[in-house]
Amino acid sequence: MSETESSRIGEKGSQKPGRREFLAVVGSGLTLGFFFDVVPRVAEAQPAGLAGPPANTQVNTWLNISSTGAITLTVGSSEMGQGSFSGLAQILSEDLMVNYASIQTVQGVPATGLPAIGNSIGTFGSSVTQSNYWNMRLAGAAAREMLVQAAMNIIGDQTRANYTVSNGVITYTPTNTNISYGLVASAAARLPVPANPPLIPDSQFRYIGTTVSRVDIPAKVNGSAVYGLDIRLPNMLYAVVIHSPVFGGTLNGPLPGLSPGVTAWVPLQVVAGTGRGTEATGMVNAVAAVGTNTWDVWQATLNATIAWSTPANASSLNDANFSNEANSAFNTNTPYSAGGPNIPPTLYTVEGNLAAANAAIAGAPKSIGPLYTLPYVPHNTLEPLSCTVNYVPGVSCDVYVPTQFASSVLALVNQMTGLPLNQIRVHTTYLGGGLGRKIEVDYVSQALQVAMAIGQPVMLLWPRPQNFLRDQFRPMAKVHIKAGLDNNGNVLGWSCINVSPSILAQRGYPVGAVGDSQATEGTTALPYDLGALSTQWVSHPSPIPVGFWRSVGMSINTFAVESAIDELAVLAGKDPYQFRLGLLTNPRWIAVLEAVAVLSNWTAGPPAGHFYGIAICAYANSIVAEVVDVSLNPGNDPDGQPALFNVNNVYIALDCYLSVNPGQIQTQLTGGMVHGLNAALYGRQDFVNGVPQWSNFLQNRVIRMNQMPQVAWTLIPNPAQSSQSVPIGGVGELGVPALAPALANAYFKASGNRIRTLPFFPNATMSGITN
Amino acid sequence: MAATFTLNVNGQNHTVTVNNPAMPLLWVIRDLIGLTGTKYGCGQNRCGACYVLVDNVPTNTCLEAAESFVGKNIVTIEGLSPNSSHPAQLAWIANQVPQCGYCQSGQLISTAGAMLAGYHGAAIAPQIQNVCICGTYPRILQAVETL
Numbered sequence: 001m002s003e004t005e006s007s008r009i010g011e012k013g014s015q016k017p018g019r020r021e022f023l024a025v026v027g028s029g030l031t032l033g034f035f036f037d038v039v040p041r042v043a044e045a046q047p048a049g050l051a052g053p054p055a056n057t058q059v060n061t062w063l064n065i066s067s068t069g070a071i072t073l074t075v076g077s078s079e080m081g082q083g084s085f086s087g088l089a090q091i092l093s094e095d096l097m098v099n100y101a102s103i104q105t106v107q108g109v110p111a112t113g114l115p116a117i118g119n120s121i122g123t124f125g126s127s128v129t130q131s132n133y134w135n136m137r138l139a140g141a142a143a144r145e146m147l148v149q150a151a152m153n154i155i156g157d158q159t160r161a162n163y164t165v166s167n168g169v170i171t172y173t174p175t176n177t178n179i180s181y182g183l184v185a186s187a188a189a190r191l192p193v194p195a196n197p198p199l200i201p202d203s204q205f206r207y208i209g210t211t212v213s214r215v216d217i218p219a220k221v222n223g224s225a226v227y228g229l230d231i232r233l234p235n236m237l238y239a240v241v242i243h244s245p246v247f248g249g250t251l252n253g254p255l256p257g258l259s260p261g262v263t264a265w266v267p268l269q270v271v272a273g274t275g276r277g278t279e280a281t282g283m284v285n286a287v288a289a290v291g292t293n294t295w296d297v298w299q300a301t302l303n304a305t306i307a308w309s310t311p312a313n314a315s316s317l318n319d320a321n322f323s324n325e326a327n328s329a330f331n332t333n334t335p336y337s338a339g340g341p342n343i344p345p346t347l348y349t350v351e352g353n354l355a356a357a358n359a360a361i362a363g364a365p366k367s368i369g370p371l372y373t374l375p376y377v378p379h380n381t382l383e384p385l386s387c388t389v390n391y392v393p394g395v396s397c398d399v400y401v402p403t404q405f406a407s408s409v410l411a412l413v414n415q416m417t418g419l420p421l422n423q424i425r426v427h428t429t430y431l432g433g434g435l436g437r438k439i440e441v442d443y444v445s446q447a448l449q450v451a452m453a454i455g456q457p458v459m460l461l462w463p464r465p466q467n468f469l470r471d472q473f474r475p476m477a478k479v480h481i482k483a484g485l486d487n488n489g490n491v492l493g494w495s496c497i498n499v500s501p502s503i504l505a506q507r508g509y510p511v512g513a514v515g516d517s518q519a520t521e522g523t524t525a526l527p528y529d530l531g532a533l534s535t536q537w538v539s540h541p542s543p544i545p546v547g548f549w550r551s552v553g554m555s556i557n558t559f560a561v562e563s564a565i566d567e568l569a570v571l572a573g574k575d576p577y578q579f580r581l582g583l584l585t586n587p588r589w590i591a592v593l594e595a596v597a598v599l600s601n602w603t604a605g606p607p608a609g610h611f612y613g614i615a616i617c618a619y620a621n622s623i624v625a626e627v628v629d630v631s632l633n634p635g636n637d638p639d640g641q642p643a644l645f646n647v648n649n650v651y652i653a654l655d656c657y658l659s660v661n662p663g664q665i666q667t668q669l670t671g672g673m674v675h676g677l678n679a680a681l682y683g684r685q686d687f688v689n690g691v692p693q694w695s696n697f698l699q700n701r702v703i704r705m706n707q708m709p710q711v712a713w714t715l716i717p718n719p720a721q722s723s724q725s726v727p728i729g730g731v732g733e734l735g736v737p738a739l740a741p742a743l744a745n746a747y748f749k750a751s752g753n754r755i756r757t758l759p760f761f762p763n764a765t766m767s768g769i770t771n
Numbered sequence: 772m773a774a775t776f777t778l779n780v781n782g783q784n785h786t787v788t789v790n791n792p793a794m795p796l797l798w799v800i801r802d803l804i805g806l807t808g809t810k811y812g813c814g815q816n817r818c819g820a821c822y823v824l825v826d827n828v829p830t831n832t833c834l835e836a837a838e839s840f841v842g843k844n845i846v847t848i849e850g851l852s853p854n855s856s857h858p859a860q861l862a863w864i865a866n867q868v869p870q871c872g873y874c875q876s877g878q879l880i881s882t883a884g885a886m887l888a889g890y891h892g893a894a895i896a897p898q899i900q901n902v903c904i905c906g907t908y909p910r911i912l913q914a915v916e917t918l
């Protein structure tokens with residue numbers, strides 16, 4: 001900061017701006033720096049063993065208005081398909097009073113000449129628009145008022161009412177004098193940042209609530225968008241990773257020899273903070289072949305003889321064993337103890353009282369006790385993991401990486417190289433999908449190790465099989481729900497026990513008395529009237545690495561809870577939609593349910609031969625309900641395997657408070673729904689003696705166009721208004737969780753078969769695209 | 772043993788030398804010729820991210836040796852038009868098709884190939900079997916209906 005002056009609103013003299021503060025920097029034009037907010041998940045995603053970025057990296061987003069009037073928003077999050085850059089520009093344009101199309105959005109790399117504190121932060125938890133709506137509005141308003149104040153100083157009339165602003169031009173109305181933003185931008189930068197800049201009324205919105213074009217799309221139709229694997233640096237070499245086939249295995253022999261195209265082999269250690277479960281810090285669990293092109297080094301990893309050790313516990317890392325461990329965990333009587341070791345299986349009481357719930361269920365005239373079983377599920381981003389590093393020892397380190405968590409990358413580079421933060425640059429490329437996998441930095445640590453070993457820029461790739469085999473999977477889970485009804489269909493008691501491995505514990509986080517929030521979300525704070533209630537979680541001892549998977553625990557627990565509610569409706573002899581309404585008093589839930597019922601014409605019902613299932617859940621401050629329409633299909637699916645049913649239509653209703661860009665919300669809901677459908681139909685990873693079994697889309701099948709249902713959607717038209725203390729709702733993950741239960745409920749309606757184990761088609765394979 | 776051969780990509784001849792004659796066209800295009808719009812997704816003929824037009828036919832490039840494409844006209848996403856003016860590209864922009872965008876080079880190549888084969892409008896859709904993890908299928912359908 002030595003060559004710049006700054007002013008900020010909020011606490012005077014504070015070195016660290018607060019959440020709603022802006023930092024003005026004198027340089028070229030007007031620059032406002034501010035927090036790009038993070039969601040709660042961020043703290044939990046940051047591995048405990050890895051120091052977080054220091055406080056002065058907290059300003060991570062910059063708004064610059066240059067003296068030529070160019071407006072640039074340097075955004076501290078990742079664009080992985082959700083269109084968030086466009087949404088942020090859309091929000092900013094309102095209070096800044098400029099044309100949306102005039103705002104350039106740039107990925108958050110520190111701008112030259114600014115203090116090196118502009119590194120980006122995490123992109124997950126459906127949070128980008130959700131967390132930053134008010135920041136963007138206030139930033140736009142603050143900048144606008146500073147620019148107007150600068151114009152007032154030039155004109156010499158300090159009566160604010162004599163000035164209007166339109167499309168980046170300030171007009172002094174008494175003389176009809178126009179002053180462009182660019183003209184006063186540098187002068188504005190020397191003014192104090194206003195504490196409470198007035199926001200424009202919602203009625204004056206020109207862009208918020210409309211579907212505007214996304215800024216990233218032109219580059220994505222002509223091959224020019226740069227993803228992780230598209231970086232090309234002078235003298236860059238290519239590296240391809242192969243891991244021990246067994247989780248927990250380590251290199252147990254010499255590195256292979258060189259071959260044409262292969263110039264080096266590098267052993268890869270598990271770096272502190274990046275290891276999960278079986279993968280302990282310091283283990284050499286992988287090697288990389290390095291050379292002049294991807295293909296030669298990839299083939300070398302497949303053809304070379306590499307000896308790996310087999311860990312002592314390998315024979316216990318089996319699906320049958322995981323299942324047995326889960327079954328016995330239901331009977332564990334070791335409760336959580338504060339300060340205790342709490343070794344899995346440990347029982348955590350999340351909500352309510354088990355004895356009371358059990359008594360109510362035992363005394364109920366009718367009851368159910370279904371057990372829902374879900375497998376480990378891999379992420380399936382179409383873009384595989386990659387990271388490119390240009391490391392100059394003692395001087396600089398540039399990292400080019402498709403990451404959801406650039407600040408974690410920054411901290412890792414700092415830890416591994418010892419370089420000060422202002423000599424490290426993290427360049428976030430476009431992401432070919434993130435889905436939660438690109439929150440992790442294991443692949444980044446490997447690229448750094450290779451770059452440090454060979455002294456040359458290097459691009460490191462995990463070929464497709466490594467992505468599926470060496471994932472940090474959505475946790476396996478068994479969820480046992482018991483519930484009892486009276487003769488009128490009222491729920492007298494409800495007990496839910498989830499047994500699953502802990503994502504947070506594998507990251508070194510202490511898990512408190514109410515368990516791992518990632519494991520329990522979706523089982524807690526249900527708005528249904530469920531009588532005597534008990535919600536518990538038991539930690540599962542499996543050490544297979546687990547991680548954040550689009551919508552995380554919601555995608556597991558919504559399947560169990562919304563299937564069980566359906567089973568209760570059947571037991572009560574009631575319509576599943578009406579049964580849910582009867583258990584609800586929460587007006588937002590009721591409105592969303594009613595909206596999806598209207599959209600799907602639930603009451604009249606589907607056409608003959610079609611059957612409906614329904615499910616609803618709340619997440620990230622939003623509420624979503626889905627109705628799935630299936631028809632039985634005794635024939636085969638497009639890939640020649642038993643189809644059982646066709647998924648014809650999916651109806652989706654969402655309340656996310658304010659909708660910034662409805663067209664973008666539509667595509668996010670659809671994309672989430674497809675992600676949920678792929679997992680419900682096909683998603684799983686199986687383990688035999690520590691060896692993951694499925695390595696490509698052949699077995700990790702996904703739907704093509706020929707299996708895509710029709711999608712209809714609706715947004716709650718007049719939702720409760722959000723305010724600065726109530727953030728607007730997220731969208732990015734919302735389509736996922738309700739799909740699986742709505743599908744299972746529809747299939748039950750059609751066939752009488754209740755599917756309680758996912759996926760529907762564990763043995764389905766995917767045929768080639770070209771015959 | 773190394774092999775040297777010439778490929779015609781987007782109307783230009785490129786002479787390349789590979790260490791391993793089995794190197795698939797995808798990696799020659801990406802790593803040796805330096806055109807990165809063609810993507811690697813599965814390497815197994817499942818996803819279609821690696822599609823290019825070979826003599827006007829959408830073809831996966833992740834398995835077959837590059838040398839077997841000598842003498843053919845190869846068109847990658849970069850060669851579809853000089854300025855994103857191919858009707859499919861315009862339809863993709865007009866209908867805001869891409870999400871993450873990683874599959875879209877392949878989707879566009881499949882669409883362009885179907886158009887070259889004489890398909891129009893909704894009849895193009897069954898010709899597109901490329902995987903899209905982001906679920907852009909409805910927008911793709913909407914876009915091809917205008918072609």
Ligand code: FES
Nearest residue numbers: 812813814819833
């Ligand atoms: S990369 Fe060639 S079909 Fe997937």
Ligand code: FES
Nearest residue numbers: 871872874903905
């Ligand atoms: S747009 Fe992301 S995979 Fe298709």
